[in-house]
Amino acid sequence: MAEGLERTLGEMARRDVDVLVLGREGNARFVSDATRLWLAGTRPFAPGCVVVRETEAVHLLSITDFGVPPDIAPERLYAMSWNPENIMGAVAGIPGVSEARRLGADGLTPLFEQLFAGTLPNAELVDGEAVIRAARRIKSPAEVDRIRAAVAVAEDALGAAVDALQPGVREFELKGVFEERMCRLGTTIPAFEGTFCVVDDGPIRRLVSDRAIADGDLVAMNAGVLLDGWEGSLARTWPCGAPTAEDHRRRSSWNELWGRLVGQCETGARVRDLRQTGPDGRATVHGVGLGYEGLEDDAVLRPGMVIQLELEASGILGADTLLIGDHRREALTMFPPAAVGR
Amino acid sequence: MSAELDLARMRRERHRKLVDALDAQGLAAAVLLGQANVAYAIGARAPAADAARAAHQRAVAVVTADGAAPHLYTAFPDGVPPELPADHVHAALPVEWPEGAVSLLDVLPEGPIAVDEYTMPFHAALAGRDIADATTILSACKVVKTPDELECIRRAQSINEQAILDVEHLVGPGVRGTDLSGAFLRRIFELGATANTVDPIWQKMPSRISDGPYSLTGDLVFPTPTTDQPFAAGDVMWVDTGIDYHGYASDFGCTFVVGGPTPVQRDQGARWREILDRCLDVLKPGATGGDLVRAASANEARRPWPAHLYLAHGIGTNSAEMPLVGTDLGADFDDALTLVSGMVVVFEPLVWDDGAAGFRAEEIVAVTDDGYEHLSGRDGGPRG
Numbered sequence: 001m002a003e004g005l006e007r008t009l010g011e012m013a014r015r016d017v018d019v020l021v022l023g024r025e026g027n028a029r030f031v032s033d034a035t036r037l038w039l040a041g042t043r044p045f046a047p048g049c050v051v052v053r054e055t056e057a058v059h060l061l062s063i064t065d066f067g068v069p070p071d072i073a074p075e076r077l078y079a080m081s082w083n084p085e086n087i088m089g090a091v092a093g094i095p096g097v098s099e100a101r102r103l104g105a106d107g108l109t110p111l112f113e114q115l116f117a118g119t120l121p122n123a124e125l126v127d128g129e130a131v132i133r134a135a136r137r138i139k140s141p142a143e144v145d146r147i148r149a150a151v152a153v154a155e156d157a158l159g160a161a162v163d164a165l166q167p168g169v170r171e172f173e174l175k176g177v178f179e180e181r182m183c184r185l186g187t188t189i190p191a192f193e194g195t196f197c198v199v200d201d202g203p204i205r206r207l208v209s210d211r212a213i214a215d216g217d218l219v220a221m222n223a224g225v226l227l228d229g230w231e232g233s234l235a236r237t238w239p240c241g242a243p244t245a246e247d248h249r250r251r252s253s254w255n256e257l258w259g260r261l262v263g264q265c266e267t268g269a270r271v272r273d274l275r276q277t278g279p280d281g282r283a284t285v286h287g288v289g290l291g292y293e294g295l296e297d298d299a300v301l302r303p304g305m306v307i308q309l310e311l312e313a314s315g316i317l318g319a320d321t322l323l324i325g326d327h328r329r330e331a332l333t334m335f336p337p338a339a340v341g342r
Numbered sequence: 343m344s345a346e347l348d349l350a351r352m353r354r355e356r357h358r359k360l361v362d363a364l365d366a367q368g369l370a371a372a373v374l375l376g377q378a379n380v381a382y383a384i385g386a387r388a389p390a391a392d393a394a395r396a397a398h399q400r401a402v403a404v405v406t407a408d409g410a411a412p413h414l415y416t417a418f419p420d421g422v423p424p425e426l427p428a429d430h431v432h433a434a435l436p437v438e439w440p441e442g443a444v445s446l447l448d449v450l451p452e453g454p455i456a457v458d459e460y461t462m463p464f465h466a467a468l469a470g471r472d473i474a475d476a477t478t479i480l481s482a483c484k485v486v487k488t489p490d491e492l493e494c495i496r497r498a499q500s501i502n503e504q505a506i507l508d509v510e511h512l513v514g515p516g517v518r519g520t521d522l523s524g525a526f527l528r529r530i531f532e533l534g535a536t537a538n539t540v541d542p543i544w545q546k547m548p549s550r551i552s553d554g555p556y557s558l559t560g561d562l563v564f565p566t567p568t569t570d571q572p573f574a575a576g577d578v579m580w581v582d583t584g585i586d587y588h589g590y591a592s593d594f595g596c597t598f599v600v601g602g603p604t605p606v607q608r609d610q611g612a613r614w615r616e617i618l619d620r621c622l623d624v625l626k627p628g629a630t631g632g633d634l635v636r637a638a639s640a641n642e643a644r645r646p647w648p649a650h651l652y653l654a655h656g657i658g659t660n661s662a663e664m665p666l667v668g669t670d671l672g673a674d675f676d677d678a679l680t681l682v683s684g685m686v687v688v689f690e691p692l693v694w695d696d697g698a699a700g701f702r703a704e705e706i707v708a709v710t711d712d713g714y715e716h717l718s719g720r721d722g723g724p725r726g
Contacts, residue, residue, distance in 0.1 A: 024393060024394060024397070025392075025393050025394070026392070026393065026394040035567050036567065037540070037541060037543070037565055037566070037567050038392075038540070038541040038567065039393070039539065039540050039541075039661075040390040040391060040392070040393075040396070040537065040538065040539045040540070040586075041377045041378070041390060041391065041393065041396045041539065042375070042376055042377045042378075042393055042396045042397050042400055042459075043376075043393060044376055044458065044459045044477065045459060045460075062558070063557060063558045063559050063561075063563060063650050064555045064556055064557055064558065064563040064566065065555060065556040066555040066556070066563060066566045066567075067566065067567055074556055074558065077558050078558075079558050079559055079650060080650050081650075081670050082652070082666060082669035082670055082671050083669075083670060083671055086670070105462065106462070107459065107460065107461060107462065108459070108460040108462065108465050109458070109459045109460065109475070109477065110457060110458075110460075110473055110474070110475035110476075110477070111475060111477070113460075113465070126462075127462035127463070127466070128462070129438075129461070129462050130462070172531045172532065172534075173531070173532060175531050176527065176528035176529070176530075176531035176532055177528065179524065179527040179528060179531075179538075180524040180525065180527060180528035181524070182524070183520045183521065183523045183524025183527065184520070184521065184524050186520060186570050187520070188519075188520055188523040188524070188527075188541050188542065188568050189392070189541055190390075190391075190392075191391070191392050191395065192389050192390065192391035192392060192395050193389045193390040193391065193537055193538070194389075195389070203419065203420075205420040206389060206418055206420060206421075207387060207388075207389060207418065207420050207421055208531075210534070226392060231392075286398065290394070291392045291393070291394040291395060292391075292392065292394045292395035292398050292399075293394070294398050294438050294439075296439050297439075297441075
């Protein structure tokens with residue numbers, strides 16, 4: 001049984017959930033390890049994957065077994081339809097679904113809320129995202145290895161962008177260089193379309209423009225890839241050309257905040273505290289796994305969690321992926337923090 | 343790209359349509375969580391991202407029926423349209439969590455509201471409240487495009503087509519789909535694309551369906567994700583790509599034959615042209631989806647598109663939206679769909695000769711007052 005499925009079934013048992021109906025691709029991938037066509041952006045909820053606790057079976061919306069692991073037999077595939085009632089009918093026909101007392105969904109639309117109520121009137125609808133989030137949070141060593149592999153691709157691709165960071169290059173060209181390199185390394189899926197933005201006064205822009213980068217500009221770069229669904233991502237701020245005295249001043253004040261922040265990233269730390277850096281910077285923290293994983297303010301760091309810690313301060317943007325251990329943390333991202341030594 | 347485009351006017355006209363639709367339905371407001379809907383209602387931009395990241399960093403729009411400027415909750419201030427008043431732009435609402443969902447309730451106006459989708463905490467927070475479906479309201483607003491919207495689609499498609507022309511020389515024995523994606527993605531950004539929206543598809547087609555991959559429906563399997571398997575001479579490659587230009591999607595499809603097409607393959611392309619021309623011959627305001635289905639299917643042994651897809655679909659801030667034509671929604675649905683000026687139709691029929699593979703391409707037109715105009719180029723048959 002796939003590792004993700006086993007942990008999900010355990011979490012379903014703990015929370016007394018009989019069936020999970022998943023619309024989010026990362027969740028479906030966690031229980032199935034299937035690769036389906038990637039689309040950017042949010043999609044309205046639709047039942048793309050079903051997990052039944054009683055049968056321990058995963059059922060997938062797919063008209064083919066292409067990209068589907070062999071342990072999910074063809075009879076566990078159901079076809080897509082433009083008629084949501086047909087999809088709901090297919091879900092209701094899955095062994096174990098119509099008997100479910102508690103059914104977890106990871107999202108909902110007004111239409112599917114009605115269809116659930118009409119098709120499975122005896123099932124209580126509960127928060128399935130919370131179930132699967134809990135199952136995904138602590139990473140196994142094998143999962144950490146998959147994140148490491150994705151990080152290696154992301155760092156290689158970021159290196160290509162840094163090599164292209166010459167006076168006159170435009171911001172969008174760096175995004176293109178990153179993605180082209182990512183594809184050459186075997187994955188065509190960005191975790192997100194990267195930031196490659198000249199730092200001005202005020203908050204750092206996150207959407208690339210057609211601006212030509214000039215000698216002496218500081219450029220904030222934040223980019224990532226998904227490799228077989230697993231995310232590798234990081235942020236660095238590099239100068240175009242040699243760093244200036246002003247760059248060094250900015251970096252040393254960023255370093256001071258960063259050092260304090262990273263030092264807090266230990267087992268037992270509360271995410272809310274990590275997010276509160278005071279007026280001098282803006283820190284964000286989220287989980288990393290099969291893409292972005294949410295962390296609530298009250299979440300507490302535990303061994304095996306992989307987090308992305310990002311800090312924007314003094315016009316410097318930096319982010320690393322950290323594996324939380326029993327007694328120490330390990331940075332999975334190792335790209336040089338600045339121009340020195342590259 | 344010489345035609346006029348006024349993005350602020352486009353946003354203003356879309357907002358007015360939505361306000362009028364809310365008012366007509368007696369609704370006080372629409373709360374929008376879907377990114378294609380936020381893009382439509384406000385024109386806010388966020389970096390394209392994997393679905394999970396997009397969900398956690400989602401912008402939320404609250405559009406009120408009183409016609410006042412909408413409220414936007416976003417993590418990306420540099421993606422906010424310049425005309426939106428500063429006091430209508432707010433920090434992102436963490437609607438993935440109960441406290442964020444509850445705080446969204448605090449900013450809703452009194453009265454009946456419409457919602458397009460829920461996070462589970464938002465659904466819980468709204469328990470007991472009567473909620474209308476915003477998706478159907480948005481869908482009705484989106485289906486007829488303004489001239490600025492048509493221009494965005496035209497530009498998105500033009501960038502997409504140019505990028506394909508620029509990577510075409512790479513198609514040859516030994517090339518991998520991942521190589522083509524790399525060159526394509528780099529090129530679309532250089533050409534001014536706002537984002538890429540779908541993993542570019544370069545699918546090697548079998549000679550016959552039974553050669554695989556496994557098909558649940560017994561019909562053609564398409565599309566499948568891109569791999570790093572090299573193509574060989576003679577391979578038939580179906581291409582399907584989509585990019586974004588200021589919130590609007592392109593949709594490009596064509597057929598490559600590695601090493602160049604045979605006469606049989608050229609004939610397949612010609613038969614596809616005939617199917618498309620039959621559709622275009624009947625395409626004008628007042629024609630129905632059923633008319634298009636019948637035109638495409640005339641003289642054909644089977645419907646020239648896979649059962650799980652469609653003959654044609656609309657496009658806009660969603661990569662596939664109304665009008666949907668030839669789906670499993672059925673003949674009554676198609677017959678009830680009447681085309682009007684300003685609708686956009688993406689045709690994607692195919693020709694399949696089991697044993698000799700087939701040909702697939704796409705062409706986009708907008709319905710005009712007296713017929714149609716192309717928003718895409720006209721397909722010229724198999725390439726390579």
